[in-house]
Amino acid sequence: MHPKNLFALDLGTTKFCLAALLWQGDKPKLEVIDIPADGMHRGMVADISRAERCLGELIDKAEKQLNVNIDKVVVGVAGSHLRGYMASHSLPLNRQNCSLRHVQRMIEEVETKEENPFREILHCVPVGYKIDHREEIDNPLGFTGSQLTGRFFVIDSDKDYLKDMIRICNANGLEVTRLYSEPFASASVSVDDEAKQLGIAIADIGGGTTDGIIFQNGKPVNAFTINIAGSMMTKDIAVGLNLSFAEAEQVKHHFGLTYLKHQRDSSTPLDPMAKRVFVILGSRIHELGAHLANELKDYRGLLGGGILLTGGGAQVQEIDQFMADRFKVKVTTRTPHLTAVQPLEENVNSRHATALGLLNLELGRYYTQRQNQGSLPRRYIDHFVNWIRELS
CATH class of the missing domain: 3.30.420.40 (ATPase, nucleotide binding domain)
Known part of the structure; x- marks a missing residue:
């Protein structure tokens, strides 16, 4: 089972790029379309009206070239407002076995703990876990102890700037379903x-x-x-x-x-x-x-x-x-490569690493959710998507 057609937007300083993963039966086809950027400076929107107009031109070109309707996109976030830092949190286990729900609850609590009225968390990635005072491990599931402690790498962004990006997309009839930091996206297909x-x-x-x-x-x-x-x-x-x-x-x-x-x-x-x-x-x-x-x-x-x-x-x-x-x-x-589906050699170019990475992260998220379907708390799954819809 694969997702519906996916579309990813990289609004860069020199080019606006749309990467599309289209399914023909069970066979994926990758297409990348770009045009010269407008209204951007150093990876960030500098003129909203010009950026809106430029994005509209890209979507029109892509819809005609691909013969599809584009109404939902994942979008990359770049610029000096991005911040990466380490966070830690502990959770009582009460001498129980550590379960998936313990881990999911810990991630929720870390995100709540790190909430800031002016910032929005884009990624909260587990780096390592400890059961009581033992050595750090990657996977705590099944271990018994009194306390679970986790270290997390967090990337967050200026919340108001995200609102501006979403508004630009909405003005062109696009629903933003997910936002990812561009460095994280590029890494997912480059290394x-x-x-x-x-x-x-x-x-x-x-x-x-x-x-x-x-x-x-x-x-x-x-x-x-x-x-x-x-x-x-x-x-x-x-x-x-x-x-x-x-x-x-x-x-x-x-x-x-x-x-x-x-x-x-x-x-x-x-x-x-x-x-x-x-x-x-x-x-x-x-x-x-x-x-x-x-x-x-x-x-x-x-x-x-x-x-x-x-x-x-x-x-x-x-x-x-x-x-x-x-x-x-x-x-x-290195040339970027999608890892969430069979390797695709067509249209792969280093200048499109970010857009391809956005597709890769969204594919990985889709397959992870399907694998964990029924065990993930609904609030955890929908938290970010609901936040985006509230801004639209």
């Missing part, structure tokens, strides 16, 4: 479980911001936003080489940091333009790397998987090698 266990930082280099999330022992432990990304790189090239923004974008993708190849092997043919682009682009990417290193300073020696770059900015040629050389850390790039 495998083994790398998460080793410890890894994922940096999604978008148009206006670089959004990241850090994993240790398979669990998220921190999130961050850096206000340096692809648009700044393109603007640097445009100014430095006296080009239009569109021309600079083409130059960025054609040359990237390929001058590195000549530095490694002097017999490699040298294009003078490649060196000029390298000097300009390298300065900005070095600055991004310095900010990234600052975000990761508390995890020095703890990230065996290194740094994984995704998003459109990760497509700059040789960016992984450039950062690895300068910051002496393992840096890789």
